[in-house]
Amino acid sequence: MEVKNxxxxxxxxxxxxxHYIYQAVASGKISGDGKFTKLCHDxxxxxxxxxxxxLTTSCTDALExxxxxxxxxxxxxxxxxxxxxxxxxxxxxxxxxxxxxxxSDTKNPNLDVSxxxxxxxxxxxxxxxxxxxxxxxxxxxxxxxxxxxxxxVIEDAAQAIDSYYTDKNGxxxxxxxxxxxxxxxxxxTKNIMSGEGGMLVINDERFxxxxxxxxxxxxxxxxxxxxxxxxxxxVDMGSSFLPSDIIAAFLYAQLENLExxxxxxxxxxxxYYKELQYLANTGQIVLPHIPNFASNNAHMFYIxxxxxxxxxxxxxxxxxxSILSVFHYLSLHKSPYYSNKHDGRDLPxxxxxxxxxxxxxxxxxxxxxxxxxxxxTISKFYERKL
Ligand SMILES: *Cc1c(COP(=O)(O)O)cnc(C)c1O
Numbered sequence: 001m002e003v004k005n006x007x008x009x010x011x012x013x014x015x016x017x018x019h020y021i022y023q024a025v026a027s028g029k030i031s032g033d034g035k036f037t038k039l040c041h042d043x044x045x046x047x048x049x050x051x052x053x054x055l056t057t058s059c060t061d062a063l064e065x066x067x068x069x070x071x072x073x074x075x076x077x078x079x080x081x082x083x084x085x086x087x088x089x090x091x092x093x094x095x096x097x098x099x100x101x102x103x104s105d106t107k108n109p110n111l112d113v114s115x116x117x118x119x120x121x122x123x124x125x126x127x128x129x130x131x132x133x134x135x136x137x138x139x140x141x142x143x144x145x146x147x148x149x150x151x152x153v154i155e156d157a158a159q160a161i162d163s164y165y166t167d168k169n170g171x172x173x174x175x176x177x178x179x180x181x182x183x184x185x186x187x188x189t190k191n192i193m194s195g196e197g198g199m200l201v202i203n204d205e206r207f208x209x210x211x212x213x214x215x216x217x218x219x220x221x222x223x224x225x226x227x228x229x230x231x232x233x234x235v236d237m238g239s240s241f242l243p244s245d246i247i248a249a250f251l252y253a254q255l256e257n258l259e260x261x262x263x264x265x266x267x268x269x270x271x272y273y274k275e276l277q278y279l280a281n282t283g284q285i286v287l288p289h290i291p292n293f294a295s296n297n298a299h300m301f302y303i304x305x306x307x308x309x310x311x312x313x314x315x316x317x318x319x320x321x322s323i324l325s326v327f328h329y330l331s332l333h334k335s336p337y338y339s340n341k342h343d344g345r346d347l348p349x350x351x352x353x354x355x356x357x358x359x360x361x362x363x364x365x366x367x368x369x370x371x372x373x374x375x376x377t378i379s380k381f382y383e384r385k386l
Contacts, residue, residue, distance in 0.1 A: 006374065008324040011188040011195075012261065012364035016253035024249035033222070034245030036252050043255045044199065048162075048174040050182075052202040054215055055248055056241045059158040059185030059198035063091035063128075065241055066181040066200065068214050069207050070126055070152045072097045079119050080128040080156075081111040082333040082350040088128055088156045089332055100124070101333040101342060104349040107289040108132065109357065112349065113141040120145065126152040131160040131175050134191075134299035135290055139165050139178045153179035157201075160184070161192050162262055163297035172295075180204040186251055191261060191299055194251040197243060214238040264364050265298035268371065272301045272360060275375040284382045301360045302328070303378075308355045315358065317381040323361065323374055330354050 024036055037055050044053040056062045072078065074096030080088050082101035089099045100119050102111040109132040116127070127146060129137040146153045160175040161184055167173065176182035181204070186197030200215075202208050212222040218238030223229050254261070273287060280287045286304035290296050305311040311327065318325045331350040333342040360374060 006323045010363040014257040020249035032242030036248035056198040060087040062183035062198045062200035076125040077123040082331045084130045103347040110137045130156040134163040134297035136165040136294035155179040155182035158185035159299040164295040215241040269298040
């Protein structure tokens, strides 16, 4: 029998992508801000109540726009977790900021808010919480500190589409709607994707007009197209952050199927959780922790192993069954690029997740048979160890 490979990720196509791309091409207007871009913006603004959405070519670009919008200057300090993707920090490094890396929580990889205030100085300009695995950070605590010290909050919501936070008053808000600005990713590894793609969400109205300018190479072209002015010119710094309408056409097909996609991913997530629970109960592994204030968008299913050797052993055991599991971030404060710029603080929880966290295959087309094989392989690995 031929062995079936189970990849870590497989981009899911809803079937409408080609049709919408065809329409976009046939319309004769395939640069940015065409019909499909507007459909996507409207979808996000209605579904999640975001004040203003702007599609970008990536989440990385959305973060770069955010850094420009809050006027990051050389020497400004920006606080973010060390356990994150390089783009979270690159966006601010590009503008000359010093990154103050925060440690992760003990319960999950999100930044530990109990240690956040101690990192704030008179140079701090922003906090960038990353909702790891789509699980919300403690946003009340973060927004309270931001208020107290007059800081901007930029949510790295790359993984957090259709995930929610319930605040202290019991009000449930979509992730990405809480900080002043937020950045989403539609990279093919995310729940909703367009190959490459992203979005800047603007919740603070003061940034809307300037964001449209920065996204259009520093020109007021978008006002021109709306008929607000009769010629456009160079009015600010900027770059080309807007995607072609072909990308938006692809994305719109995905958005129309958001509910179906989320339902399937959550079923897979719940299967893993249920089948692996006994290993957590006996202290062999740790399962994802979802705080009471957070929802789960099933972006990722991870387990936390006891140590690096055990994780390597499990990766190999899965590989022997043609199952691809992958670890995740390496602490950025220890990276070749940043280690000599870091202030020397130890960030043990971040290092712990770098060594021990393991992500299991998670994609729409994963079958019950695949899932049974994956969970059985993990069970066997731990039973052998007992
Ligand atoms: C995927 C991801 C990004 C980058 O997204 P791109 O769209 O590929 O630029 C940034 N931050 C986090 C936390 C991510 O998971």
